[in-house]
Amino acid sequence: MRMPSAIWWLVIGMAINITGASFLWPLNTIYMAQELDKSLSTAGLVLMINSIGMIGGNLLGGSMFDRLGGYRTIMIGTIFSLVATVLLNFFHGWPWYAIWLIMLGFGGGMIIPAIYAMAGAVWPQGGRKTFNAIYLAQNIGVALGAALGGIVANFSFDYIFLANLLMYVAFFTIAVFKFNVTYEAKVKQSQLLDDVTSIQDKKKFSALILLCVMFAFCWIAYVQWQTTIASFTQQIGISMPQYSLLWTINGVMILLGQPLIAPMIQLLKGQMKKQLYVGLCILIVSFFITSFAMSFSIFVIGMVVMTFAEMFIWPAVPTIADQLAPIGRNGVYQGIVNAASTVGKALGPLLGGLIVDYFDMQTMFLSMIGLLLIAGIFLSVFDRGIRDRNAKELS
Numbered sequence: 001m002r003m004p005s006a007i008w009w010l011v012i013g014m015a016i017n018i019t020g021a022s023f024l025w026p027l028n029t030i031y032m033a034q035e036l037d038k039s040l041s042t043a044g045l046v047l048m049i050n051s052i053g054m055i056g057g058n059l060l061g062g063s064m065f066d067r068l069g070g071y072r073t074i075m076i077g078t079i080f081s082l083v084a085t086v087l088l089n090f091f092h093g094w095p096w097y098a099i100w101l102i103m104l105g106f107g108g109g110m111i112i113p114a115i116y117a118m119a120g121a122v123w124p125q126g127g128r129k130t131f132n133a134i135y136l137a138q139n140i141g142v143a144l145g146a147a148l149g150g151i152v153a154n155f156s157f158d159y160i161f162l163a164n165l166l167m168y169v170a171f172f173t174i175a176v177f178k179f180n181v182t183y184e185a186k187v188k189q190s191q192l193l194d195d196v197t198s199i200q201d202k203k204k205f206s207a208l209i210l211l212c213v214m215f216a217f218c219w220i221a222y223v224q225w226q227t228t229i230a231s232f233t234q235q236i237g238i239s240m241p242q243y244s245l246l247w248t249i250n251g252v253m254i255l256l257g258q259p260l261i262a263p264m265i266q267l268l269k270g271q272m273k274k275q276l277y278v279g280l281c282i283l284i285v286s287f288f289i290t291s292f293a294m295s296f297s298i299f300v301i302g303m304v305v306m307t308f309a310e311m312f313i314w315p316a317v318p319t320i321a322d323q324l325a326p327i328g329r330n331g332v333y334q335g336i337v338n339a340a341s342t343v344g345k346a347l348g349p350l351l352g353g354l355i356v357d358y359f360d361m362q363t364m365f366l367s368m369i370g371l372l373l374i375a376g377i378f379l380s381v382f383d384r385g386i387r388d389r390n391a392k393e394l395s
Contacts, residue, residue, distance in 0.1 A: 006122045007133060009178040013171055014115055014137035015144075020085075020167025021108060022145020022247070023160050027153055028101070029227045029349070030234065035157060036094050040231060044353035046098045047227070050105040051346030055339045057109020062117065062335015064110070066328055070118030071180045073331075077110030078172050085165045092161060109342065113335040120322050120330055122181060128272075131322070132315040136254060143251020150244025203385045204324040208333060210382035212340030215317050217375035218280070219344020220351060221287060221368040222310070225303070228352040229290070232361055238296050246303045253307040261311055272316050276379055279312025284372045291365035 003011075032043040057077065064073040084103035091100070116134060123130050145167075152159045225246075233243045268275045286309055290302030318337050325333035355364045 003126065003129075003133065004123055006178075006181045007119055007126070007130065009174065010115055010119050010122070011133050011137040013174045013179065014134055015140045016167055016174065017108075017111060017171045018138045018141025019145040020141075020164045020171065021104075022142045023149040023152070023163045023167070024104075027149060027157070027160065027240075029230055030153075030240070031157055032097070033231060036097065038094070039357070040228065040353040041350070041357050044227060044349035044351075046101065047349040048346040049098070050101040051342050052105075053102040054105035054109035054342040055346065057106040057111075058113050058335045058339040058342055059332075060335075061110030062113040062331040062333070062338070065114045065117045065331030065335075070114045070121070071175075073114040074111055074118075074175050074179055077107045077114065078168070078175055079107075080110070081107030082165075082168050082172060083107075085161075085168050089158075089161045089165055092157070105342075109338070113331065113338040116318050116338070117331040117334040118179075120334075128315060128319045131318045135315040136258075139251045139254040141251075143248050143255075146244045146247030146251070150241045153240060153244075200386070201326050204326070207383050207386055208321060208324050208336060210378050211317060211320060212336060214276075214280075214375045214378040214382065215313075215337065216340045216344040216347075217371050217378070218283065218313060219341045220348040221283065221372055222306070223345050223348030224352045224364065224368060225306070227349040228356050228361070228364055229299075232356075233299065236294060238299070242296055246299060249300060249303055250307050253304055254311055257308060257311055261308065264312075272320050273379070273383060275312050275316050277376070279309045279316070280372060280376055280379065282306075282312065283309035284369055285309075287365055287368050287372070291362060 028047060029040070029043045032038040032046060033040065038046075061073055061077060064076070081104055084100045084107060088097070088100040088104070116131065119126075119130050119134050126133075148163070149160060152163060230243060234240070264278065265275070268278070282305060286302050286306035289305055290299065293299045293302055318334060321333045321337045322330060352364055352368075355367055
């Protein structure tokens with residue numbers, strides 16, 4: 001199936017949006033620790049509050065999509081983010097830096113679920129291919145932003161803030177002219193839980209929540225690469241450009257690795273739950289490998305293994321959410337999925353920072369492996385009791 005042009009513009013817009021964000025987020029902990037002289041626990045607390053704002057944006061953005069449509073929702077979120085980015089360029093000391101991060105989290109949180117839901121509405125027959133395209137766009141942005149961010153930061157963090165602003169301006173321009181598209185969406189005007197009226201809908205909503213708990217646990221572990229592991233690499237003499245290169249490798253591997261995982265994806269076609277099991281096992285292996293890392297080469301191996309894990313997990317979760325969503329609630333369900341990932345991003349920096357501050361890095365790695373094993377338990381039970389055609393495709 002050939003992707004519609006509207007999907008291509010959503011893909012391009014997502015790539016630009018994440019490129020701008022990726023100039024900033026991999027360096028947040030480093031900036032607060034080195035430039036603002038804050039502890040890892042303080043940096044983790046700031047990032048947690050930022051993520052709380054993003055959770056609010058995720059839930060509001062998903063709900064607004066079902067009521068106002070994707071175009072209006074994306075425009076509101078983008079304007080909010082633009083204002084925060086402009087202010088960040090002029091005031092980035094303490095505590096202004098934290099305040100603008102919270103605003104960016106809220107505005108950006110509105111945009112992502114709206115793009116996912118809009119992609120599913122514009123091309124419903126695309127299935128996993130639709131969400132995988134958006135996922136790939138996100139990682140193109142991660143690769144470009146992280147690679148350029150580390151280089152630019154070596155000159156001045158001020159240029160990082162400026163690059164972030166320019167990317168949001170570019171995204172705003174594309175959104176204005178290319179996102180106002182017509183799509184067929186069945187909207188049911190109701191409150192968040194009004195769609196959970198039948199027994200099957202209640203079971204689907206419960207399945208979504210259990211799936212999202214698993215997803216949040218995966219993100220708590222994943223985000224350590226952006227926080228505690230990022231700081232650890234600096235302590236053992238790995239340069240900032242080398243650390244940023246790890247994220248470039250992540251983005252490039254996601255693109256080049258698609259043909260490598262294609263046979264397994266084809267083998268597991270229609271079995272999204274098994275695909276998640278595979279990804280979870282690989283993610284555990286990646287943390288085991290990285291726990292021995294004291295050189296850049298081992299971090300590269302750990303990142304490559306982790307990248308394969310996320311290629312199985314990240315596109316599968318919104319795909320399952322789209323299958324579970326009742327009529328007219330796709331936006332809300334995508335909002336909940338994005339909120340779950342944001343919960344992981346919120347708790348991860350604080351939890352990881354506390355473990356490292358009070359214990360050590362090895363304890364952090366063991367804790368994350370244990371958390372991922374618990375995530376496997378939630379995955380094993382999330383779809384129990386669902387007995388319809390869509391549910392069978394999840395097993």
